[in-house]
Amino acid sequence: MRAPSRRTQRRRPPAWKTALDRLSDQPTPWLWLLGCIVVYAIVGLILGGLPSPYWVWIIALGAILAQAIALAGPKTLARFRWWFANLLALLATVGAGALAVALAISLGFVGSASLAETLPRELILEIIQYALIALVTAATGDRLMVNYRRLQASLILASSCVLGLALGGIVGLSIA
Numbered sequence: 001m002r003a004p005s006r007r008t009q010r011r012r013p014p015a016w017k018t019a020l021d022r023l024s025d026q027p028t029p030w031l032w033l034l035g036c037i038v039v040y041a042i043v044g045l046i047l048g049g050l051p052s053p054y055w056v057w058i059i060a061l062g063a064i065l066a067q068a069i070a071l072a073g074p075k076t077l078a079r080f081r082w083w084f085a086n087l088l089a090l091l092a093t094v095g096a097g098a099l100a101v102a103l104a105i106s107l108g109f110v111g112s113a114s115l116a117e118t119l120p121r122e123l124i125l126e127i128i129q130y131a132l133i134a135l136v137t138a139a140t141g142d143r144l145m146v147n148y149r150r151l152q153a154s155l156i157l158a159s160s161c162v163l164g165l166a167l168g169g170i171v172g173l174s175i176a
Helices: 013-027 030-049 054-072 081-107 118-144 150-176
Strands: none
Touching: 030 054, 030 081, 030 118, 030 150, 054 081, 054 118, 054 150, 081 118, 118 150
């Protein structure tokens, strides 16, 4: 009998890919939590690196808590009646809006150019950034709700987002 040729042999996946597969099989979505930490670290870097007032941090923390309490991913919202699901979606929207306001206030203290000189491309990139923050938070909440109760999922999500905000803030303050 002939040995299989090189073309018919299956190639082993790289070690990093098998490690990622093992992480994704875990009940805790570690990659999504890491994504939340990274996204909120960027927010913390912006808030800490720019000369903004201290109360902007309070707005950002309130926004994180509102989004973590709401856990407004589509799978999570499907579990509730329409009025409660809409209330949670409103809370998540208010949280995302508050975070956008905190970032806008922080970026406004830099001394930006007038609105007439702002490029549409810059505005579109900022809108995509805010949508990414809300999307990562909602998707992580959905994945946490698969294996955890609502309170546990909210605490895990809030702590990872606050950790990312704090890490980014520390780096931002050390740079500034």
